[in-house]
Amino acid sequence: MELDPLLLSRLQFAFVVSFHAIFPVFTIGLASYIAVLHALFYKTANPAWDRLAQLWTRVFAVAFGMGVVSGIVMSFQFGTNWSNFAQSTANFMGPLLSYEVVTAFFLEAAFLGVLLFGRGRVPQGVHLFAAIMVAVGTFISTFWILSANSWMHTPAGVEVINGVFRVTSWTEAIFNPSFPYRLAHMAMASFITGGFVVAGVSAWYLLIGRDVEANRKALSMCLWMLLVLTPSQALVGDFHGLNTLEYQPTKLAAMEGNWETREGAPFLLFAWPDQTAQQNRFEIGIPYAASLILTHELHGEVPGILEAPPEEQPPVALVFWSFRIMVGLGFLMIAVSLLGFYLRRGGRLYHSRRFLQTLRLMSVTPFIAVLAGWVTTESGRAPWLVYGMMTHAEGVTPSLTGGMALFTLLGYITVYGVIFYAGTYYLTRVIRYGMQPRDEEKLVDDFETPKRPWSAASTPFDDDPTKAEG
Amino acid sequence: MEMFDLSLIWALIIGFGIMMYVLMDGFDLGLGILFPFAPDEDARDVMMNSVAPVWDGNETWLVLGGAGLLGAFPLVYSVFLPALYIGVFLMLAGLVFRGVAFELRFKSHRDRRGRRMWNRAFSWGSAIAAFAQGAVVGTYIQGFETQDRVFVGGAFDWLTPFSVLTGIGIMIGYTLLGTTWLILKSEGYIQAWAYRLTPRLLLAVLAIFAIISIWTPLVNPLVWERWFGNIGWIWILPALTLLCMFVVHWSVKRRRELMPFMATLGMFLFTYLGLVVSKWPMIVPPDYTIWDAASAPESQLFLLIGVLFVLPFVLVYTFWSYWVFRGKVRVGEGYH
DSSP, X not given: OOOOHHHHHHHHHHHHHXXXXXXXXXXXXXXXXXXXXXXXXXXXXXXXXXXXXXXXXXXXHHHHHHHHHHHHHHHHHHHHHOHHHHXXXXXXXXXXXXXXXXHHHHHIIIIIHHHHHOTTTSOHHHHHHHHHHHHHHHHHHHHHHHHHHHHHHSOOSEEEETTEEEESOHHHHHTOTTHHHHHHHHHHHHHHHHHHHHHHHHHHHHHTTOSHHHHHHHHHHHHHHHHHHHHHHHHHHHHHHHHHHHHOHHHHHHHHTOOSOEESOOEEEEEEEETTTTEEEEEEEETTHHHHHHHSSTTOEEOOGGGSOGGGOOOHHHHHHHHHHHHHHHHHHHHHHHHHHHHTGGGGGGTOHHHHHHHHHHXXXXXXXXXXXXXXXXXXXXXXXXXXXXXXXXXXXXXXXXXXXXXXXXXXXXXXXXXXXHHHHHHHHHHHHOSOOGGGGOSSGGGOOOSSGGGGOOOOSSSOHHHHHO | OOSSOHHHHHHHHHHHHHHHHHHHHHHHHHHHXXXXXXXXXXXXXXXXXXXXXXXXXXXXXXXXHHHHHHHHOHHHHHXXXXXXXXXXXXXXXXXXXXXXXXXXXXXXXXXXXHHHHHHHHHHHHHHHHHHHHHHHHHHHHHOOOEETTEEOSOTTTTOSHHHHHHHHHHHHHHHXXXXXXXXXXXXXXXXXXXXXXXXXXXXXXXXXXXXXHHHHHHHXXXXXXXXXXXXXXXXXXXXXXXXXXXXXHHHHHTTOSSHHHHHHHHHHHXXXXXXXXXXXXXXXXXXXXXXXXXXXXXXXXXXXXXXXXXXXXXXXXXXXXXXXXXXXXXXXOOOO
């Protein structure tokens, strides 16, 4: 089989960006949570808030470090594998991606150090301010990245001259049609991810009876937030879908698995889309539901995939199924949040071991849902790189051979595999140490050095954490 | 916009960024290359501690340079990266490994297997990243095979005897920055070791500098024209480089502590400027100047506003972190 540099480049980008996305999606939500904990401590002086803030700041430090390391690689991908795309779109993409870097830079220069190492060294109010600014900074980064990404889905404010995009209106290009929806959907996803991770870890601490007071507080506040956010997210997702219907009908048709444009389309629960036959082999659906959701009318018209010629269709099965994984997990998260609300009566929330176990397992679901959502939207754009204007095949690096692409794809998988293993292993250790007072955990403190993100977490890498509990 | 030559301003900013990166990340990559040869594990701790507070700040200049190139000179970005595809991957892999090794080495116990593993990741990562950076310089001097603003050469065009030489040159140069940095930051037997190594490395750097300086104009008519044409003043740059080398030699003999490092920085600075004047204004040699490679003026301006706002903060922060962590690093203690 001939190695296809285009396919391999797409796989490589999907791999590195998915790997990278795991960390920011978590840290964006967590940064805000840390700011809230700082604010609560500032207001009430209850030491439980302070201890929670310290624990989660340590976790934040490690996850942030992993995000930065994997992000460096991202900033070179556009040039190595997508040089025609980079060349054509640089007038818009260049400044936006640079603004993201510049924001991160500024954030690191000014506030991250104070947040990580400022406890006891700067006044409490200043520390709180730094925590808020770090949270704000993560949002500004999100703003630029998602604007650039949304522009690739719904390009606006540009004209093409000799194959090069020129910006005619920065406002229109930055605030392109799908951007507000994507930003809202993603920001809420970050909060939900942070919420389920904190809830899951707190549930685990409660299961083993560690630091009960603080962890009950953490669990309770997370569940209140999730109770509001998980249903709201479904609503925002619906608006986002309507925006897709308007600007990227083929993607939406693929999400619905709807081949022919029709009125009164069912919402398919299960189907086996067959790209070569250009139809579903098998389908079970709720009659009229898709039309109702998308047009708010029973007999509303839902566009079909066949409106686009086969070479302009996305991989339907992938889009169809990843969308269902996201939505399914979304409803599972809503259900768990509601269950938590129900269990509050009589304080069963903190005592039902089954529920706490469920929460523990649920902490990975938002990550899977987020990745599935990104697979839906990104592969749903195929074969377009800039929707309707530039295809993947036009954007790929012309000099790239299949062998080169395969070499780096395997290389990145190896590098990230090692890093991910070391990083998550270390992260679980930080969590296992939990909220112990500082001096008990100083096991390798003879070479503790400040000023690097991970040194905010002084947990050792290879000692047995259970011994320290003794 | 007519008043300013935005491309020129951007060339200065990015040129400055690259210079900052080379000077600052240079010595910490150099320490990584020296790592396996250190006298003992205590020395390794000191070496790593001496750069621990500043190294990630150093590397952010690389990210700024990469992003800035995409924004201001997209042609550089879209020709260099495909041409150096394999080299860029190796450099990134090296930087990622050493970055993680930095964090986790401190958290592993000295006698455990984990510590040895992170030591190795740190030194290999540093060595590969340094070599790849040197090879980029060599490739830049050689030029790129392009057609209609697109790279059309092969995967290993960059790997020539010349770029291997520049790769090794940068490795040894960085190592020299590493030993002189260590002279400044350490004491006792570790400093004595650094003093011993410095003259040998200096000799190697001098040899490679001489070979490259003779080789470059011979293979590259444009560079020949530049140096042997009618611009006499540029000869001051190699003269200053040689002067700096002499100062390194002299100050090491006198057992000065700060001067060797400063003179090595000077050596890099003047070599860098020498390279810039050899090629100016070609940014994607042999065909494209900085103005050919530039993005649209409105894009350059849009980005310039943000960068000019942030740059002072970054410079102040950089200066501040070096100031806070000034002084010697001793065995058995980090900075507290």
